[in-house]
Amino acid sequence: MSSTQTEVPQTENCPLCDNKPRFMPLWLQENTETWIKCDICLVWCHAACLKLPAEECERIDEYHCPKCAISHGSSTYKVRKSLREHSRINYADLENGLTGNPYKWKRVLDSKLFVKHKFPKIRGDQLTLDWIRTFGLDEPILIDNPDGLDMKMPSKDITVSYIAATVGYDTPVDVIDVSTQQEQPSWNLYQWANYFDGPKRDQVLNVISLEISGTPLGDSIVRPRIVRELDWCDNVWPKELKAFEYPKVQLYCLMSIKDSFTDFHIDFGGTSVFYHVIKGSKIFYFVRPTPPNLKKYARWISSPEQSMTFFADLVKDCYEVRICAGNTMIIPTGWIHAVYTPEDAIVIGGNFLHGYNIGGQLAIYEIEKRVDVPIKYRFPYFEKICWYAGKKYYKILKENPDSLSQREEKGLVELAIFLSKLSSKLERNSKVSSEERHAIKENIPTEVRDPAKLSRRLSRRINKHISKNNEEADTQLDSTSRNHYELHDVCVNERSGSSPELRLNTPTKIRLKIVSRKRNIDDVNIEDSEDNKGVNEMADNSINSANEHQVKRIHLTSQTNNTEGLRRGDKQDNSPLTPQSGSTISWHEEDKYFEEL
Numbered sequence: 001m002s003s004t005q006t007e008v009p010q011t012e013n014c015p016l017c018d019n020k021p022r023f024m025p026l027w028l029q030e031n032t033e034t035w036i037k038c039d040i041c042l043v044w045c046h047a048a049c050l051k052l053p054a055e056e057c058e059r060i061d062e063y064h065c066p067k068c069a070i071s072h073g074s075s076t077y078k079v080r081k082s083l084r085e086h087s088r089i090n091y092a093d094l095e096n097g098l099t100g101n102p103y104k105w106k107r108v109l110d111s112k113l114f115v116k117h118k119f120p121k122i123r124g125d126q127l128t129l130d131w132i133r134t135f136g137l138d139e140p141i142l143i144d145n146p147d148g149l150d151m152k153m154p155s156k157d158i159t160v161s162y163i164a165a166t167v168g169y170d171t172p173v174d175v176i177d178v179s180t181q182q183e184q185p186s187w188n189l190y191q192w193a194n195y196f197d198g199p200k201r202d203q204v205l206n207v208i209s210l211e212i213s214g215t216p217l218g219d220s221i222v223r224p225r226i227v228r229e230l231d232w233c234d235n236v237w238p239k240e241l242k243a244f245e246y247p248k249v250q251l252y253c254l255m256s257i258k259d260s261f262t263d264f265h266i267d268f269g270g271t272s273v274f275y276h277v278i279k280g281s282k283i284f285y286f287v288r289p290t291p292p293n294l295k296k297y298a299r300w301i302s303s304p305e306q307s308m309t310f311f312a313d314l315v316k317d318c319y320e321v322r323i324c325a326g327n328t329m330i331i332p333t334g335w336i337h338a339v340y341t342p343e344d345a346i347v348i349g350g351n352f353l354h355g356y357n358i359g360g361q362l363a364i365y366e367i368e369k370r371v372d373v374p375i376k377y378r379f380p381y382f383e384k385i386c387w388y389a390g391k392k393y394y395k396i397l398k399e400n401p402d403s404l405s406q407r408e409e410k411g412l413v414e415l416a417i418f419l420s421k422l423s424s425k426l427e428r429n430s431k432v433s434s435e436e437r438h439a440i441k442e443n444i445p446t447e448v449r450d451p452a453k454l455s456r457r458l459s460r461r462i463n464k465h466i467s468k469n470n471e472e473a474d475t476q477l478d479s480t481s482r483n484h485y486e487l488h489d490v491c492v493n494e495r496s497g498s499s500p501e502l503r504l505n506t507p508t509k510i511r512l513k514i515v516s517r518k519r520n521i522d523d524v525n526i527e528d529s530e531d532n533k534g535v536n537e538m539a540d541n542s543i544n545s546a547n548e549h550q551v552k553r554i555h556l557t558s559q560t561n562n563t564e565g566l567r568r569g570d571k572q573d574n575s576p577l578t579p580q581s582g583s584t585i586s587w588h589e590e591d592k593y594f595e596e597l
Helices: 054-059 064-072 090-094 104-110 129-135 161-167 187-196 226-228 291-302 360-370 382-398 408-422 436-443 451-484 530-547
Strands: 035-037 044-048 060-062 141-143 176-177 182-184 205-211 252-256 262-267 272-287 319-324 328-331 336-350 489-492 509-513 520-527 556-557 592-596
Touching: 054 060, 054 592, 060 187, 104 262, 104 520, 129 328, 161 187, 161 252, 176 530, 187 205, 205 262, 226 336, 291 336, 291 509, 319 328, 382 451, 408 451
Parallel strands: 489 509
Antiparallel strands: 035 044, 141 328, 176 182, 176 205, 205 252, 252 336, 262 336, 272 319, 272 328, 272 336, 509 520, 556 592
16 A cells, blocks of 8 residues: 555655756645655655645555556556446537536537638738738738747746746636636635646636736736737827826736637727737637627627527638647737637737727727626726827827828728717717716826817818828829720620620720610729630620619729729719729729629
């Protein structure tokens, strides 16, 4: 029978002490006085050095140390009869939506089909402000290797016990019971580390909201460069105020055990998220934030049947993305997502507002208010940081408006409207409660002495700037069209008893005039960037459409970026259609189509 601490070892020296881990789990630290003797070689060792909890030592019948186990086999355990029957998973209950079992999520996920993602994968050094200005931050971005992100992250050998020691054992932490998706009260990091690094896990618990800014651990971390450049907390919020108050959402440490699951959600305030996996892996399930999907999401989170409905079943496409240790991901504004943890994982992440999707951020904020999300789960100081953003962008519009991208310009129009609505609620004749009026006032910075004036000035400045850009684009387009679009005039007439035809063996830039049975269809300018075959097909399709519907106009649109299509008013003459100001007309066979207005 194995000997434990009840017997006195013949030596006070443990041969394994030199190999003791630098940062031991707390349950091992409390077990340093427990000894155990190998029944083969009779050598005594600390149970902690063998990573054996005291409870397991008591269960061992004959102990074999790691060396002796090679020739004599593993240790044997005392026979113990269970005092109760083994519990079984009630899959019928799971299918009926009951939430008492934490492993139900794995079963649900395994039963679903998800769409293979085609989100951009880029190198860290490619993710720059210029890249964002060109391609936007509209889809999740994956970076396999941290090189080039200009960030500093903890070692891959980090443990939860080390995190608890550096952040502070007494630090409160929100712990989620995965089975119910509800918080468990009154946890601190000491208790959490004991649970995470300990040998017994009676529940599947998850920590996803430990903010570590200002702690020794947080101070050792540097977020990705692109996040620091975009984050309104760094670029809009006054630096002198960060010592007193600011939205403390920039740096989180997430600690998830195997089979953890976070149900579908949108990050508060429409914030974007950076997400770097230190250890383990995560599987994300993304739903695109289209208006219909957002409406479904708002109904779902307000429904009493939420826990019985898998949100992905309500939408057309749900994309699966797996990221592993060393991978980084940027999650854009508004993306609805769930997260599954297939193995124990430690993640460093953070939330940030920025100027490249202001409208999306405001839309999510309004959804949160409409469905009455508790204040605790909203972005702190959201309205206040929007006022600071309005003040900052107003200064940019005065001093260097051409530095703004089109995405920022569009967002500033919506920001001005949002701030104007807030300031209008402070007027005496506004029909808002005194509580709401007080809350709005509390979130207006002292530096903004006249909020209505700031919102009006911001609106005038941004609209004036956009109008100026449109006028310049129109002037440039008029000059270009005289030299560029007059290359060819091709008249297509309907032949009696046959379909109209157009066959081109000419260069690809053309002016196409279409004649229908009863009236002329206005000229449509097309630039074919691939081959004449595509233009022939487009001509046939457009003429057939004109003959069938006898439409007055044909709208040439594109699904490519920065293309608004060709538009014209209700004129009845035959003057040519012209591209909308600032648009670029290009056509690729796979993504161009005609649409009846």
